[in-house]
Amino acid sequence: MKKLAIAVLAFATILMVACGGQGGAATPAATGLTADAAQVAKERELNADDIYAALKTYTPSGKLDPYIMFSSGGQSGQVLVIGVPSMRILKVLAVFTPEPWQGYGFGGGGEQVLAGGFMPNKKPILWGDTHHPGLSETNGDYDGQFLFINDKANARVAVIDLRDFKTKQIIKAPNAVNDHGGAFVTPNTEYVIVGPQYAAPIGYEYAPLEQYKEKYRGIITFWKFDRSKGRIDPAQSFQIELPPYWQDLCDAGKKVSEGWVFCNSFNTEMATGGVELGNPPFEAGTTKNDTDYLHVFNWKKAEELFKGGKAEKINGMSVIRLKTAADEGVLHFVPEPKSPHGADVTPGGEFVVVGGKLDPHVTIYSFEKIQNAIKAGGLNKDAFGVPVIPLDKAMEAQVELGLGPLHTVYDDKGYAYTSMFLDSAVARWTLGGPYASKHPEPGWKLVQKLSVHYNIGHIAAAEGDTASPDGQFVVALNKWSIDRFANIGPLLPQNFQLVDITKTGESMKLLYDMPIGMAEPHYAQIIKADKLKPFEVYPQIGWDPATMAVDPKAITTEKEARVERKGNNVEIWMSVVRSHFSPERITIKKGDKVTWHFTSLERQRDATHGFTLSGYNINLSIEPGMTETIEFVADQAGTYTYYCTEFCSALHLEMVGYLLIEP
Amino acid sequence: MIGDVMKFSFNFDSDVQVLLPDGSKRSLLSFLLPNAILMFAALVLMVSMMLPYWSMTLKAPQYPKGLKVNVFVNHLEGDVREIDSLNHYLGMPPLDEGGRFERSISVIAIATLGLLLLAGVFVHNQFAALFALPALGYPLIFLADLWYILYQYGHSIDPKSALGGAIKPFTPPVFGEGKIGQFGTFASPEIGLYFSIFSALIVLVGLWFHRAAYKPLVDARKRAHASKATA
Numbered sequence: 001m002k003k004l005a006i007a008v009l010a011f012a013t014i015l016m017v018a019c020g021g022q023g024g025a026a027t028p029a030a031t032g033l034t035a036d037a038a039q040v041a042k043e044r045e046l047n048a049d050d051i052y053a054a055l056k057t058y059t060p061s062g063k064l065d066p067y068i069m070f071s072s073g074g075q076s077g078q079v080l081v082i083g084v085p086s087m088r089i090l091k092v093l094a095v096f097t098p099e100p101w102q103g104y105g106f107g108g109g110g111e112q113v114l115a116g117g118f119m120p121n122k123k124p125i126l127w128g129d130t131h132h133p134g135l136s137e138t139n140g141d142y143d144g145q146f147l148f149i150n151d152k153a154n155a156r157v158a159v160i161d162l163r164d165f166k167t168k169q170i171i172k173a174p175n176a177v178n179d180h181g182g183a184f185v186t187p188n189t190e191y192v193i194v195g196p197q198y199a200a201p202i203g204y205e206y207a208p209l210e211q212y213k214e215k216y217r218g219i220i221t222f223w224k225f226d227r228s229k230g231r232i233d234p235a236q237s238f239q240i241e242l243p244p245y246w247q248d249l250c251d252a253g254k255k256v257s258e259g260w261v262f263c264n265s266f267n268t269e270m271a272t273g274g275v276e277l278g279n280p281p282f283e284a285g286t287t288k289n290d291t292d293y294l295h296v297f298n299w300k301k302a303e304e305l306f307k308g309g310k311a312e313k314i315n316g317m318s319v320i321r322l323k324t325a326a327d328e329g330v331l332h333f334v335p336e337p338k339s340p341h342g343a344d345v346t347p348g349g350e351f352v353v354v355g356g357k358l359d360p361h362v363t364i365y366s367f368e369k370i371q372n373a374i375k376a377g378g379l380n381k382d383a384f385g386v387p388v389i390p391l392d393k394a395m396e397a398q399v400e401l402g403l404g405p406l407h408t409v410y411d412d413k414g415y416a417y418t419s420m421f422l423d424s425a426v427a428r429w430t431l432g433g434p435y436a437s438k439h440p441e442p443g444w445k446l447v448q449k450l451s452v453h454y455n456i457g458h459i460a461a462a463e464g465d466t467a468s469p470d471g472q473f474v475v476a477l478n479k480w481s482i483d484r485f486a487n488i489g490p491l492l493p494q495n496f497q498l499v500d501i502t503k504t505g506e507s508m509k510l511l512y513d514m515p516i517g518m519a520e521p522h523y524a525q526i527i528k529a530d531k532l533k534p535f536e537v538y539p540q541i542g543w544d545p546a547t548m549a550v551d552p553k554a555i556t557t558e559k560e561a562r563v564e565r566k567g568n569n570v571e572i573w574m575s576v577v578r579s580h581f582s583p584e585r586i587t588i589k590k591g592d593k594v595t596w597h598f599t600s601l602e603r604q605r606d607a608t609h610g611f612t613l614s615g616y617n618i619n620l621s622i623e624p625g626m627t628e629t630i631e632f633v634a635d636q637a638g639t640y641t642y643y644c645t646e647f648c649s650a651l652h653l654e655m656v657g658y659l660l661i662e663p
Numbered sequence: 664m665i666g667d668v669m670k671f672s673f674n675f676d677s678d679v680q681v682l683l684p685d686g687s688k689r690s691l692l693s694f695l696l697p698n699a700i701l702m703f704a705a706l707v708l709m710v711s712m713m714l715p716y717w718s719m720t721l722k723a724p725q726y727p728k729g730l731k732v733n734v735f736v737n738h739l740e741g742d743v744r745e746i747d748s749l750n751h752y753l754g755m756p757p758l759d760e761g762g763r764f765e766r767s768i769s770v771i772a773i774a775t776l777g778l779l780l781l782a783g784v785f786v787h788n789q790f791a792a793l794f795a796l797p798a799l800g801y802p803l804i805f806l807a808d809l810w811y812i813l814y815q816y817g818h819s820i821d822p823k824s825a826l827g828g829a830i831k832p833f834t835p836p837v838f839g840e841g842k843i844g845q846f847g848t849f850a851s852p853e854i855g856l857y858f859s860i861f862s863a864l865i866v867l868v869g870l871w872f873h874r875a876a877y878k879p880l881v882d883a884r885k886r887a888h889a890s891k892a893t894a
Contacts, residue, residue, distance in 0.1 A: 577748060578748055579752075579825075602748070603744045603745060604744075604745045604748070650752075651752070651825055654825075
């Protein structure tokens with residue numbers, strides 16, 4: 001029977017080979033390429049690996065990427081949307097920085113969103129240092145509904161609605177001067193968590209550095225997310241006061257560790273710098289201790305305390321005081337080796353992986369062991385009264401990877417991938433415990449190191465920080481590109497390198513280099529494209545992106561277009577459709593207060609119009625079905641033109657009108 | 664023969680018979696059959712109202728999926744808005760303006776055709792054909808009216824529109840291909856029209872059976888009159 005099966009298989013193989021041979025008469029057997037393709041490969045000096053990489057990434061016109069990567073836009077303050085594996089930029093989402101193409105911050109609703117993130121004294125902030133995008137999750141998996149991202153520079157977070165890929169809310173954390181460990185979500189997006197970075201007195205208070213230990217604090221914010229409204233609700237949100245240890249990166253527990261949050265920290269030395277005074281600079285002062293503290297939060301307990309009235313109102317925000325957090329079991333510490341970075345929870349929530357910038361290991365903490373240690377009690381306390389679990393009571397394993405391990409993501413085969421900053425490499429290593437049976441190698445072992453170019457910071461994998469990673473691809477987010485791209489002057493692009501992780505063992509391959517020439521991104525998340533269900537056009541004419549509903553006051557036909565005057569107030573209802581505005585002539589008086597509503601009557605996908613008014617710093621993007629309102633005072637008399645700024649049709653140049661402002 | 668067919672297909676009780684005025688008997692089924700067929704024709708006609716009768720598809724490079732408008736007897740569906748938006752450059756009236764009167768009366772008119780078919784069931788002589796005639800001619804009337812609407816449409820170009828001056832009046836084809844600018848147009852009948860034609864064919868069949876059933880009755884009545892007169 002077995003023999004027969006083999007014979008049949010062998011025959012089938014011969015048949016397949018024979019048929020294959022017939023199909024490609026021009027195919028040189030050695031390369032499997034057509035003569036033309038072989039010639040191109042020869043001319044461009046492409047080897048077999050290059051051809052493999054090309055085939056893995058080339059995306060013919062009209063074919064779509066199976067994954068979408070949301071990358072922090074770094075100092076641009078925006079978010080990059082990138083197709084994977086083609087590595088094509090699809091859009092740069094306007095978030096913290098005004099962006100004219102999207103009409104964001106030049107009149108219209110974007111201005112209100114930006115104003116939401118101004119300083120408490122209303123001082124405008126018109127950029128952001130975006131670090132960590134966080135997609136909304138359901139049961140620990142991306143659900144494709146919302147995206148959150150933090151602004152490290154000003155302790156803010158933004159909410160982006162993925163129905164129209166627009167920023168809906170920017171909110172400034174009271175009491176925090178900067179942030180870093182965010183935005184991370186709890187497994188069902190109950191909270192958007194933003195951890196702190198550099199300690200400061202709560203709420204921008206003044207205190208000299210001599211009072212560092214007494215007055216300076218870290219503060220972690222648990223922003224309550226109201227999914228139905230698509231907004232963060234500050235009234236339902238709370239903060240926890242922390243020691244001034246420079247908390248860094250956080251991750252929410254999931255599955256077995258749901259209800260918990262983990263953050264690393266790197267200044268338990270409480271260094272206060274002053275290199276100019278002969279003190280050790282921060283870079284030395286903060287790296288003195290052999291260990292810092294992994295912060296272990298019980299956020300369900302914290303929520304209970306907050307709801308039970310155990311939080312104090314500071315600057316309008318509920319804050320759970322450090323003492324309360326320590327006494328009530330909200331916060332525990334576990335030592336973590338030398339200048340730790342990252343705190344990345346495994347897909348099943350069993351372990352937390354922490355890298356050590358100056359330690360060749362990643363340290364793997366067991367959630368179960370942490371729980372047992374907390375239950376056993378009898379823990380020593382640190383200077384602020386927080387119980388400390390000894391490292392050996394919480395550690396599951398340490399894996400030696402090399403120099404500068406930072407961040408870790410996961411795949412579907414029980415491998416972990418850690419970015420190695422100093423080694424400029426991606427390390428693939430095996431998880432143990434319940435993951436040991438998924439890969440051929442023993443658990444907790446380094447499998448392969450792949451060089452990347454150069455100085456990798458974060459690392460992203462396809463759904464690689466969720467409860468069910470996809471494998472397939474890893475992207476190395478490299479800080480330096482040095483020689484990878486044509487020289488374009490002393491400021492170089494970053495380099496996103498796509499890595500193939502489809503096969504087990506030592507099989508990781510570099511596939512593609514993507515230059516990022518607009519900022520230095522930090523983290524990125526990669527979601528399956530079919531989880532995103534954005535609008536093709538706004539669902540109905542008169543749709544207001546701010547409320548995500550039809551504006552009952554918006555006009556829906558050209559017939560309703562009109563100008564109304566009440567005293568000095570002029571209200572304009574304008575219809576926008578290929579290829580004319582209506583009205584096309586508007587005459588007002590100097591000093592009039594103008595409220596100008598626009599409605600796109602378009603239903604055709606991609607039939608976007610722009611609107612700019614010369615001399616008034618206004619530019620809008622008016623997408624199919626959308627309504628938008630601007631307000632300004634006509635303080636300059638004269639003759640002004642307004643025109644469509646998005647090439648909409650053959651008669652686009654004719655889409656224009658005159659605003660006559662009588663002196 | 665009809666009785667045989669009915670026995671075969673429906674297995675009705677052939678003992679139930681109709682006594683004709685001259686004393687001859689015929690199967691009840693031979694009278695029920697044309698009624699059923701005409702009622703079925705009316706039903707098919709009613710169903711057609713819920714289906715598109717005709718469609719126009721426009722194809723151009725920048726519309727990879729094409730633009731399609733489906734014409735029902737009482738409304739239009741599909742990319743009407745976008746086609747109107749494009750047509751306004753040519754100075755063509757909105758699609759909605761063509762055949763507005765016809766659409767406004769269509770449901771009542773077609774329902775009337777159906778009721779007339781039902782009325783035919785109660786007319787037991789050759790005049791039943793008169794009641795069925797409107798439903799028979801209806802598909803042709805529809806097509807003729809469609810041609811007229813298209814003619815009107817292509818001859819109502821607004822010369823003040825962007826390209827109005829450059830376009831000569833024309834009649835878009837009722838069926839088949841045409842070309843306007845970068846757009847290829849494809850006009851084709853849709854399932855509703857086929858239903859209405861099918862309904863007309865059923866009416867023909869129904870009338871044939873109607874004649875087969877009631878001609879003997881009319882003849883028997885005549886014979887009965889004749890024998891009464893001679894008596």
